[in-house]
Amino acid sequence: MKAPPTTVLGYALMGLLHQKAQSGYELRKVFATTPIGSFSDSPGSIYPALARLEKRRWTRAAGEAGDNPRQRKRFSLTAAGVTELKRWLALPVTRQEVASSMDSLWLRCAFVQQVLGIEETLRFLREADREMTTHLVSLREYQRKFMSSVEFSSGRLAFECGLAGVAVSLRGIRRAILQIERDQS
Amino acid sequence: MKAPPTTVLGYALMGLLHQKAQSGYELRKVFATTPIGSFSDSPGSIYPALARLEKRRWTRAAGEAGDNPRQRKRFSLTAAGVTELKRWLALPVTRQEVASSMDSLWLRCAFVQQVLGIEETLRFLREADREMTTHLVSLREYQRKFMSSVEFSSGRLAFECGLAGVAVSLRGIRRAILQIERDQS
DNA sequence: TGAATCATGTAATAGGTTACATGATTCT
DNA sequence: AGAATCATGTAACCTATTACATGATTCA
Numbered sequence: 001m002k003a004p005p006t007t008v009l010g011y012a013l014m015g016l017l018h019q020k021a022q023s024g025y026e027l028r029k030v031f032a033t034t035p036i037g038s039f040s041d042s043p044g045s046i047y048p049a050l051a052r053l054e055k056r057r058w059t060r061a062a063g064e065a066g067d068n069p070r071q072r073k074r075f076s077l078t079a080a081g082v083t084e085l086k087r088w089l090a091l092p093v094t095r096q097e098v099a100s101s102m103d104s105l106w107l108r109c110a111f112v113q114q115v116l117g118i119e120e121t122l123r124f125l126r127e128a129d130r131e132m133t134t135h136l137v138s139l140r141e142y143q144r145k146f147m148s149s150v151e152f153s154s155g156r157l158a159f160e161c162g163l164a165g166v167a168v169s170l171r172g173i174r175r176a177i178l179q180i181e182r183d184q185s
Numbered sequence: 186m187k188a189p190p191t192t193v194l195g196y197a198l199m200g201l202l203h204q205k206a207q208s209g210y211e212l213r214k215v216f217a218t219t220p221i222g223s224f225s226d227s228p229g230s231i232y233p234a235l236a237r238l239e240k241r242r243w244t245r246a247a248g249e250a251g252d253n254p255r256q257r258k259r260f261s262l263t264a265a266g267v268t269e270l271k272r273w274l275a276l277p278v279t280r281q282e283v284a285s286s287m288d289s290l291w292l293r294c295a296f297v298q299q300v301l302g303i304e305e306t307l308r309f310l311r312e313a314d315r316e317m318t319t320h321l322v323s324l325r326e327y328q329r330k331f332m333s334s335v336e337f338s339s340g341r342l343a344f345e346c347g348l349a350g351v352a353v354s355l356r357g358i359r360r361a362i363l364q365i366e367r368d369q370s
Numbered sequence: 371t372g373a374a375t376c377a378t379g380t381a382a383t384a385g386g387t388t389a390c391a392t393g394a395t396t397c398t
Numbered sequence: 399a400g401a402a403t404c405a406t407g408t409a410a411c412c413t414a415t416t417a418c419a420t421g422a423t424t425c426a
Contacts, residue, residue, distance in 0.1 A: 007412090007413070007414095009413090009414090023376095023377075023378090024377075024378065024379095025376065025377050025378075028377090034327065034331070035284075035324055035327060035344065035347060038284070038285035038286075040414070040415075042414085042415065042416075043377085043378070043379070043380095044379090044380085044381095044414070044415060044416070044417085045413080045414055045415075046378095047377095047378060047379055047380090048379090048380090048413080048414085049413090049414095051379095052413095071377085071378085071421090071422080072376080072377060072378085072422085073377085073378080099220070099223070100223035101223075106343045106346065106347065107343070109339055109340075109342055109343040109346075110339065110340045110342075110343035110344070111339075111340070112339055113339035113340065114339075114340065121339050125339075139220055142219065142220060146219075154294055154295065154296075154297055154298035154299075154306050154310075154361065155294075155295045155296070155298065155299065157294055157295075157357060157358070157361045158291045158292070158294040158295035159220065159295070160357060161291065161294075161353070161354045161357040161358070162220060162291065164353045164354075164357060165350045165353055165354060168346070168349045168350055168353045169346045169349070169350060172342060172345060172346040172349060173342070173346070176339065176342045192384095192385070192386095194385090194386090208404095208405075208406090209405075209406065209407095210404065210405050210406080213405090225386070225387070227386085227387065227388075228405085228406070228407070228408095229386070229387060229388070229389085229407090229408085229409095230385085230386055230387075231406095232405095232406060232407055232408090233385080233386085233407090233408090234385090234386095236407090237385095256393090256394080256405085256406085257394085257404080257405060257406085258405090258406080
């Protein structure tokens with residue numbers, strides 16, 4: 001239908017810039033040295049992505065000394081950038097995101113509390129809970145219907161690990177919900 | 186360095202064609218209706234991918250009636266295709282694959298036993314065990330060093346779920362190894 | 371001063387996504 | 399016959415990847 005405003009990488013960069021203004025090089029190091037999603041740290045992905053954000057006026061680059069383009073730049077979110085980041089984080093959790101874009105969901109999960117606050121986090125986690133529960137049910141149904149034959153068991157292993165991974169994530173989310181509810185009362 | 190022979194999608198198609206010769210439409214339905222990886226079922230991805238495989242002589246298309254290009258085709262693996270699939274499945278499990286291409290690893294896992302047999306499956310699973318163990322250790326080290334501060338806990342949630350997911354997968358793989366060893370004796 | 375690293379960028383290429391197009395078959 | 403679905407394909411666009419290029423800074 002309509003093209004999405006930017007890519008998951010774009011939102012990852014915006015989330016990191018929301019924490020603090022940084023240079024492209026520092027952002028690359030985050031991707032290279034921390035287990036935040038699985039984004040490439042290659043300059044060929046980061047700098048074009050930053051340029052796209054700048055063209056949208058969601059970020060602003062401040063050259064630290066003079067206007068030499070080869071100088072270190074400090075990127076920061078604009079007000080419009082913060083708005084867009086918030087919009088993306090507040091987007092409803094869909095069945096499709098849970099089924100085939102868990103990386104995007106985890107990324108939103110990583111930023112939502114800091115950017116939107118605890119109320120919205122709770123809403124977000126409850127939505128994730130609901131959608132993942134549904135997804136898990138349909139995975140189990142599929143397993144019952146089509147994976148019951150013993151055939152080749154490493155194929156089953158792949159399926160079961162995927163299923164177990166979803167189940168674990170769901171448990172984590174439920175625990176987080178309970179924790180927040182406990183803290184609030 | 187050098188471009189990979191084909192994409193993960195290409196190997197997914199080859200793995201499915203190894204099970205049985207199928208049409209592009211049937212392959213699309215597999216992606217649309219089963220939880221095998223998260224490949225798009227759009228014709229714009231499947232048919233070009235099949236065409237690439239055919240150009241490499243890894244698959245052959247047999248038109249079922251006449252040579253009308255709009256007729257249903259039945260794709261099957263050639264001998265060279267089987268060789269290439271086996272080569273890919275036998276590739277060593279690397280740290281990098283475990284850290285940022287688990288989808289490729291699960292796909293290999295799903296096909297390895299059927300295509301390479303039980304001996305190679307055991308070797309594959311043991312390699313995966315080794316690399317995932319190492320990865321898990323480094324994740325825990327990162328957690329100890331940088332995630333100890335309480336800061337924003339939904340960020341921690343994302344990290345911990347990722348970590349728990351790896352731990353669960355690893356348990357699954359170890360259980361599979363034990364199962365195979367038990368069956369062999 | 372020379373080497374390593376910091377820091378930003380570009381060019382070529384290839385793959386995926388969306389939307390569109392087209393013909394064949396099946397069902398009512 | 400008309401509608402729905404089966405079935406394959408193409409075109410435009412965008413993004414990521416790889417490799418290369420270039421200048422600035424730091425440190426021995």
